[in-house]
Amino acid sequence: MRWPLRYQILIPMVGILVCAIVVVTFLQAWLATNQIKLQIRDQFRQIAHTLNEATFPLTGAVLNQTKGLSGADFVLVRQDNKVLSSTRPDYLPTAIKQEPPDWNQLQISDVIETGDAHYFHTVVKIQQRVRTDELRYLHIYYPVKAYREALSNAIYPSLLAGSIALIVVAVLATVIAGRVTRPLQRLDRKVAQIAHGDFHPMVLPSRNDEIHDLSISINQMAELLGDFEDEVKRSERLKTLGQLRGAIAHQLRNAVTGCRIALDLYLRKCANSDQDETLQVANRQLCMIEQYLQSFLDNKAGHFCSFAPVCLNEIVERLMSLLEPTARHGGIQLINDSVEEPLTVEGDAESLEQLMSNLVLNAIEATLSVKTEPDSQSLSEAEVRLRLFPSGQESVTLEVTDTGPGPEPAIINKMFEPLVTAKKDGTGLGLFVAREIVENHNGRLHWERRGGQTCFIVELPVYQVENASVEITNR
Incomplete structure (x- = not known):
């Protein structure tokens, strides 16, 4: 007993x-x-x-x-x-x-x-x-x-x-024992909650003694265990992603390659097909998909051995021509508000294109989720806006803004983690891959709400011509 x-x-x-x-x-x-x-x-x-x-x-x-x-x-x-x-x-x-x-x-x-x-x-x-x-x-x-x-x-x-002394002693002992054991029972219940996966901090007692210090230690332990659990879950998701990536990417690349071959044969047979812009967009989309799948197969996953100067304006122009039909099909205006001056960064062109594509496609899908609701916005209000501009002498900023509802509260704190999504048909990889690409380019990715709109912000360091010249001279 x-x-x-x-x-x-x-x-x-x-x-x-x-x-x-x-x-x-x-x-x-x-x-x-x-x-x-x-x-x-x-x-x-x-x-x-x-x-x-x-x-x-x-x-x-x-x-x-x-x-x-x-x-x-x-x-x-x-x-x-x-x-x-x-x-x-x-x-x-x-x-x-x-x-x-x-x-x-x-x-x-x-x-x-x-x-x-x-x-x-x-x-x-x-x-x-x-x-x-x-x-x-x-x-x-x-x-x-x-x-x-x-x-x-x-x-x-x-x-x-x-x-009388016995009665007084019994009462005082009961009070003292209760004062000592009640906080210990609270700590015991909190430790049991931590053991069952509840890592929320407990309310600290007002008393300033060893019980207060022990409560602080338990809260710190709960926070560390919560971070450790998140890290373990993230590692498990990455492990699962790595196991699925090779098999899925291999099968998809075979299918995409078949589509490209069939499309090339059709373009060769039909003389007027080269003038069809829709077929050209489809061909470029297939090429881009094939490049992404090849990166997965090569275990690239956003990590690069060498960078080269990349003009972001050119990538934005290509994406506008590739994704504008998708936006137009959903009744969404895709607007480019980027500056005209060339903005160059040092990085991997394919990965940066994948980064922008993921952010724009997410913005289009978020805007479409609002348009399909009964009390949806009008056609003129549904838009996705790209804005590329210099944010300083040493950085360039890309903003992708949409009129969607924004991320759901349940995933706000972990939406950049792999396999985390609130979409019914989503994979939870778009923002994860985007963050990996930005971090490997020494940049920063974050988001915010602006007057009822959602804005994802990418900050990348500008390519320094002087530093490149010094490196060439040293070589």
């Missing part, structure tokens, strides 16, 4: 304190008992001494007065056990078998039963030298009931104080 932590703390604490209080209480009771016995003994020693030194005869009246002061009965006898005076005429003391002690050695210990009551009984020698040298004996009878009443009056206050 497992005891709750509260009881594991409370029981030993209360047990130790109870034992201490019980020991102290019984010690006080024992001391009070001895003190009462000593007081009664000293009282009767003093009475025996007073009667022994008295200059008046010890008559019945004197003994009755002494009884009123002490509460005991007295019987004075001669050596032959003849009663001289007594506070109780019905008492007939037994014959003395051995020499009684003097008054200063008096002890009260023997208990006898006389009539219907019990008494402590003792005998002491009395010798009044003033009137006679005759030796007499004084029998003293002290009621056991009076002794017990005196003892109770001495012990009960100690027992009452001990009982």
Whole structure:
């Protein structure tokens, strides 16, 4: 059986304190008992001494007065056990078998039963030298009931104080144990939640002690475990992506190659087909798809061994001619607001074209998702805008803006991860590949909402002609 932590703390604490209080209480009771016995003994020693030194005869009246002061009965006898005076005429003391002690050695210990009551009984020698040298004996009878009443009056206050102390200790121990165990139980529940995959931080207690420090440590552990879980999931997705990439890309490349061959044969047979812009766009699209698939097969995945100067304006122009039919088919305006001056970066042309293509296609799909809704926007409001411009002396910026609703809240924090998508027919690879390409070009990719529109922003370093000249000279 497992005891709750509260009881594991409370029981030993209360047990130790109870034992201490019980020991102290019984010690006080024992001391009070001895003190009462000593007081009664000293009282009767003093009475025996007073009667022994008295200059008046010890008559019945004197003994009755002494009884009123002490509460005991007295019987004075001669050596032959003849009663001289007594506070109780019905008492007939037994014959003395051995020499009684003097008054200063008096002890009260023997208990006898006389009539219907019990008494402590003792005998002491009395010798009044003033009137006679005759030796007499004084029998003293002290009621056991009076002794017990005196003892109770001495012990009960100690027992009452001990009982009150026990109650106070139990209450305080319960409060202290609760104050200690409640935060520990919260920490235990939080650790259990972390074990089940809930890595949200817990609310820190207001107290400034070790519990507060432990709560901070648990929150830090939860954050680290959450990051580690995200990294493990990302690694698993990348591993899965790597396993699927080769097989899928190989099959798709064969199909695309077949389409290109069929399209080339058709262009050769039909003399006027070279003037058909639609067929030319389709041919370029197939070429681009084949290049992407070849990159996958070569395990390129956005990592490059060498870069070359690439004019981004030319890539934008090619994409406009390739993707404009797709946008027009969906009733979307594809607008190019790029500057006319050439903007050159150092990188891989195929990958940069794939980067821009992914962002523009995502923008078109996001805008189409709004147009298919019952309360959709008008044709003139649905647009995707490309804007390429210099953002400084050492960087160039590409903005792709659409009138779509933006990413869903559930994937905002992980939409650049592989295989993460909110689209029913999406693969979750477009933004992941785009980010990989941007990072391998020492750039930065982020997004924001601008007045009801979604804007993806790519920042890339500008190709420096001076640095290129220095490198050629050094070679």
